[in-house]
Amino acid sequence: xxxxxxxxxxxxxxxxxxxxxxxxxxxxxxxxxxxxxxxxxxxxxxxxxxxxxxxxxxxxxxxxxxxxxxxxxxxxxxxxxxxxxxxxxxxxxxxxxxxxxxxxxxxxxxxxxxxxxxxxxxxxxxxxxxxxxxxxxxxxxxxxxxxxxxxxxxxxxxxxxxxxxxxxxxxxxxxxxxxxxxxxxxxxxxxxxxxxxxxxxxxxxxxxxxxxxxxxxxxxxxxxxxxxx
Amino acid sequence: xxxxxxxxxxxxxxxxxxxxxxxxxxxxxxxxxxxxxxxxxxxxxxxxxxxxxxxxxxxxxxxxxxxxxxxxxxxxxxxxxxxxxxxxxxxxxxxxxxxxxxxxxxxxxxxxxxxxxxxxxxxxxxxxxxxxxxxxxxxxxxxxxxxxxxxxxxxxxxxxxxxxxxxxxxxxxxxxxxxxxxxxxxxxxxxxxxxxxxxxxxxxxxxxxxxxxxxxxxxxxxxxxxxxxxxxxxxxxxxxxxxxxxxxxxxxxxxxxxxxxxxxxxxxxxxxxxxxxxxxxxxxxxxxxxxxxxxxxxxxxxxxxxxxxxxxxxxxxxxxxxxxxxxxxxxxxxxxxxxxxxxxxxxxxxxxxxxxxxxxxxxxxxxxxxxxxxxxxxxxxxxxxxxxxxxxxxxxxxxxxxxxxxxxxxxxxxxxxxxxxxxxxxxxxxxxxxxxxxxxxxxxxxxxxxxxxxxxxxxxxxxxxxxxxxxxxxxxxxxxxx
Numbered sequence: 001x002x003x004x005x006x007x008x009x010x011x012x013x014x015x016x017x018x019x020x021x022x023x024x025x026x027x028x029x030x031x032x033x034x035x036x037x038x039x040x041x042x043x044x045x046x047x048x049x050x051x052x053x054x055x056x057x058x059x060x061x062x063x064x065x066x067x068x069x070x071x072x073x074x075x076x077x078x079x080x081x082x083x084x085x086x087x088x089x090x091x092x093x094x095x096x097x098x099x100x101x102x103x104x105x106x107x108x109x110x111x112x113x114x115x116x117x118x119x120x121x122x123x124x125x126x127x128x129x130x131x132x133x134x135x136x137x138x139x140x141x142x143x144x145x146x147x148x149x150x151x152x153x154x155x156x157x158x159x160x161x162x163x164x165x166x167x168x169x170x171x172x173x174x175x176x177x178x179x180x181x182x183x184x185x186x187x188x189x190x191x192x193x194x195x196x197x198x199x200x201x202x203x204x205x206x207x208x209x210x211x212x213x214x215x216x217x218x219x220x221x222x223x224x225x226x227x228x229x
Numbered sequence: 230x231x232x233x234x235x236x237x238x239x240x241x242x243x244x245x246x247x248x249x250x251x252x253x254x255x256x257x258x259x260x261x262x263x264x265x266x267x268x269x270x271x272x273x274x275x276x277x278x279x280x281x282x283x284x285x286x287x288x289x290x291x292x293x294x295x296x297x298x299x300x301x302x303x304x305x306x307x308x309x310x311x312x313x314x315x316x317x318x319x320x321x322x323x324x325x326x327x328x329x330x331x332x333x334x335x336x337x338x339x340x341x342x343x344x345x346x347x348x349x350x351x352x353x354x355x356x357x358x359x360x361x362x363x364x365x366x367x368x369x370x371x372x373x374x375x376x377x378x379x380x381x382x383x384x385x386x387x388x389x390x391x392x393x394x395x396x397x398x399x400x401x402x403x404x405x406x407x408x409x410x411x412x413x414x415x416x417x418x419x420x421x422x423x424x425x426x427x428x429x430x431x432x433x434x435x436x437x438x439x440x441x442x443x444x445x446x447x448x449x450x451x452x453x454x455x456x457x458x459x460x461x462x463x464x465x466x467x468x469x470x471x472x473x474x475x476x477x478x479x480x481x482x483x484x485x486x487x488x489x490x491x492x493x494x495x496x497x498x499x500x501x502x503x504x505x506x507x508x509x510x511x512x513x514x515x516x517x518x519x520x521x522x523x524x525x526x527x528x529x530x531x532x533x534x535x536x537x538x539x540x541x542x543x544x545x546x547x548x549x550x551x552x553x554x555x556x557x558x559x560x561x562x563x564x565x566x567x568x569x570x571x572x573x574x575x576x577x578x579x580x581x582x583x584x585x586x587x588x589x590x591x592x593x594x595x596x597x598x599x600x601x602x603x604x605x606x607x608x609x610x611x612x613x614x615x616x617x618x619x620x621x622x623x624x625x626x627x628x629x630x631x632x633x634x635x636x637x638x639x640x641x642x643x644x645x646x647x648x649x650x651x652x653x654x655x656x657x658x659x660x661x662x663x664x665x666x667x668x669x670x671x672x673x674x675x676x677x678x679x680x681x682x683x684x685x686x687x688x689x690x691x692x693x694x695x696x697x698x699x700x701x702x703x704x705x706x707x708x709x710x711x
Contacts, residue, residue, distance in 0.1 A: 085544070102526045154561060180562045184592045185527060187662055188599045193565040216519035 001116065003027040004045040006036030006062070007078070008054050016049070019105050020112075033057030040066055045073055047112055052079035052090065060093055067094035074115040078103070106217040107171045128163040131208055131223045135163055144202060154179060155198050162211065162221035171218040195219050247420040254416040255409060262405040270398065277390050278355035281369055284317060285383040286353040289373040292322050292381050296333070306333055319386040321368075327378025338363070340370065340382045349374035353383075360387060367391060426451050430459070442470040482645040486528060486660075490521045531661045535644065538668040545586040545672060552624065553580055555591060556613045559598055570607040574598075578615025583622060583700065585673050593669040594624070596662040597696050601628040606691060617702065624698040632692040633681040641679055642667040666696075675700040 003025045007013040013029050020027040028045075030036040033054035040048055040062055048066075050059035063075050074096045079086060087098050096118075097111050128135040132145040135156075142149040142159060151159065157179045162170065172191040176182040179194075199211045210221050244252075291313045295306050314320050314335065323340035324333040334340070347359045349372040360369040370384025430451060437444045445466065448459045501514045537543050553576060560567075560574040567574050583590070594613075601611045605628040612627040633641070640646050645660040670677045676699050683692035 100530075102529070104523065104526075154564075176562075181558065182562055182591070182595065183588055184595075185530070186562075186595055186599065187527075188563070188566065188595075190562055190566055190599075193569060197565055197568075215516045216523070 001025050001047070002043075002045045003112075004030065004036070004039055004043075004048045006030045006033065006040075006049070006054065006059065007051045008032060009051070012051075015105070016108075019109065023109055025112075033059070033062065037062050037065060040073070041069060041071070047116055048073050048075045049108075049112070050075055050077050050095075052077050052081065052086070060090060063090070063093045063095050074118070076108075076112060076115060078108075104171060104217070106169050106214075107173060110165075110168065110171055110174050113165070113168060128160065130163055130166055130210055130221060133163070133202065133210055135160060144206065149201050151198070151201060154194065155201065158194060158198055159202065159221075162219065165221075167220060167222050169214045169218050169220045175219070191219075246424065247417055250420050251413050251416050255413055258409050258412050259405075262408060266398075266401040266405060269401065270394065273397065274394065275355070277394075278358055281385060281387070281390075282353050282355045282358055282371070284320070285358075285371055285385065286373070288314065288317055288320050288322060289353065289371075289375075289381045289383045292324060292333070292383070293373070293375050293379070296324065296375075296379070310335065317385070321370075321384050323382040324375075325380040325382070329380075338366070338368065338384065338386075340368075340384050343368075343370050343372060343382045343384060344380075347372060349380050423452075426455060430455065434462070437466060439473065442466060442473060479644055483532065486645060487525065490525050494518055494521050528661065531665065532644075535661065535664060535668055538672055543672065545589065547584050547586055547673075549582040550585050550587045550590055551580065551582040552578065552615050555587070556594065559591065559594055562595070563598055563602055567602050567611070570602075570605070572602055572605050572607065573610040574602075575610055575612050576615075577612060579617065581615060581617060581622065583673075589669045589672070593666045593698075594626070596666050597626045600662065601626050601694075601696070604628060604630045604694070606630050606687070620702045622700045622702055626696045627693055629684070629687060629693055630691060632683050632690055633679070633694055635681075638679045638681060642677065670698050673700070 001024070003020055005013065005016050005020070005027050007016060007029070008031055010031070013031060017027050017029045028039065030039055033056040036050070036054070037057050039045075048062075050062055052059040059077055059079075063077070066073065066075065075094070076097045076099065077090045077095045078099050078101060079090070080101045090098050096115050099108055099111060126137050128137070134143050135141070137160065140156060142151050142156060158175065161175065161178050173185060175191050175195075176186060180190075195211065195213075203209045203211055208224070210223065212220050212222055214220055292310060295301060295309050295313065298309075301309055310322070310333075314322075319337075321335040321338040321340055322333070323331060323335070323343075325344070326332045329344075331341075342361060342363060343359065346361060347357070350357050351374050353371045353373060357371045358369050359371065360367060362368075367387050368384045369387045370382060373381045373383065375381050430446065433446055445463050446459045448456045448463070451459055497514060497517060501510065506514075534543075556576045560576070563574065598611070598613070605611055609629040612625070614623075614625045614627065616623040616625070637646075642663045644664040646663075647660050667677050678697050678699075679695065680697065681692060681694040683690070
């Protein structure tokens with residue numbers, strides 16, 4: 001997946017490039033607004049990650065130019081500013097998402113994937129499966145190895161989220177926002193407790209563990225490779 | 230004395246204090262002195278008229294007496310009256326008999342015009358006096374009705390009156406002008422003198438700087454009119470000092486809060502790098518660093534948020550937020566950690582809504598609820614009670630747990646304040662949660678307080694702790710939902 005990163009801060013740029021490369025993307029890093037503007041307008045990318053505060057051409061101008069030229073590549077803005085106005089301005093100009101520095105890389109990764117998925121418009125599958133774990137969304141049924149799992153509505157929603165984004169590391173803030181509609185950083189360990197409970201129902205007494213903690217980053221649901229673990 | 234900066238809008242500067250005082254004083258003095266002078270002149274003029282009337286009456290009677298004196302021949306009348314009138318200077322008379330023919334008159338002035346100007350009276354009063362000009366002279370006179378149709382006109386020259394009055398008027402107005410000038414000078418000096426304490430005050434105020442905020446002005450050492458100003462000023466400095474010391478305490482706290490995790494990070498990293506370690510150990514170090522860094526980032530963003538609310542940079546997006554659904558949503562969020570310790574979450578209250586920014590209110594209640602659950606006893610109930618009473622909307626979050634000592638209660642909402650110092654660096658939060666709640670509530674025009682009372686029914690040292698959010702109903706329009 002081709003990705004354009006426009007970021008003038010040297011260290012941030014390097015780590016973004018490395019992070020996205022290791023996550024399976026093919027990022028192009030641009031260290032100033034002028035080159036970024038040129039690349040965004042002339043080449044095809046699947047996602048553009050733009051720093052708002054660039055020394056020459058600022059990120060908002062690049063978004064504006066892109067949208068005026070009728071190019072609909074999803075754009076994610078990064079900014080050190082966080083006021084409602086900045087956010088609204090960025091989104092009004094046609095950006096698709098807005099992340100405030102300092103951000104966690106896995107948060108950025110999760111949002112980038114959400115934006116890329118949005119473009120695909122795949123119909124939401126009603127039946128989700130990972131190994132012997134099966135979720136039937138409309139019937140609100142979950143089973144593991146043919147045995148029915150007794151889940152509360154929130155546990156079900158959490159499991160659905162993990163399963164839909166199988167293999168992705170989901171940061172706690174994203175889980176709180178998607179499952180509980182809590183759109184702020186909470187001090188609590190609610191997510192940890194909820195995942196622990198879910199795990200006890202899904203993975204306890206099972207040789208094959210599906211829900212994994214990624215330390216310092218979040219949780220993911222993954223069927224381990226046979227050779228790993 | 231430096232003048233204050235001119236305001237940017239082209240508003241004319243108000244008149245100077247001295248000019249105002251002097252204008253008022255001048256107007257008052259002129260008015261008073263003018264009234265006084267007019268009164269004085271009138272009174273003197275009336276007095277002269279009275280004197281003249283008396284004198285003319287006496288002269289007329291003398292004339293009558295002379296005419297009626299049987300011992301005198303008509304030829305002698307003139308000479309006799311001449312003698313009588315020598316005491317009255319420049320007084321003249323003219324007698325007409327019943328046929329209106331002049332029978333007797335004094336030398337020097339012809340009084341016949343008087344008969345055209347007035348009618349005879351039986352008694353001469355000041356009101357009957359008529360003055361007229363004749364030749365170079367001004368006369369004043371009246372006609373007395375005598376017996377047997379006799380009419381006696383008497384008059385006197387009044388130049389000496391007029392002369393005196395003229396002189397008086399001049400003297401009066403000159404005196405008044407001098408007095409006004411003197412009074413204005415005095416007023417100007419008075420204002421200057423009166424403003425001296427202000428200059429003193431201004432130089433005292435200039436002594437006060439951020440390093441010397443403890444300095445106060447002495448209300449006892451200024452004129453009584455300025456005492457209130459001095460008190461208000463002292464109050465302002467007091468507020469500034471408090472704000473300032475809060476700010477510097479806050480900075481010190483920030484430094485402390487940041488230094489500890491930073492020094493942990495540095496030490497840990499240095500120790501780890503001091504010799505070769507296994508891959509697992511390096512990974513462990515990075516994880517540990519990551520956790521510490523995330524905590525730092527969270528603290529910084531919370532502090533930034535607080536700083537922004539302090540400076541009014543956060544814009545609210547208010548809407549009518551129904552409280553019960555909001556609380557139920559929060560209960561769903563917290564049910565897992567509540568369940569772990571068998572804590573029940575209960576809502577009680579009427580279906581009301583509050584005009585608020587939904588995400589902010591959610592954040593505030595979430596912080597309070599998370600706090601309440603964290604410090605609640607196992608197997609207890611955490612309540613959210615909503616009340617509308619005495620013109621207020623109250624949201625009360627109650628838990629049963631360890632009682633908070635009274636000395637901690639008012640300080641709970643201070644940044645980085647921890648009632649229990651041993652809980653320093655607890656994994657959850659940096660001591661900013663309640664400060665944020667307070668900011669949110671204040672931003673919404675409400676207030677927050679905490680009450681903690683021991684409960685005999687619970688184990689010793691345990692009781693009910695309430696966090697109460699209050700909004701005045703008149704300020705926050707509420708819709709009864711059902």
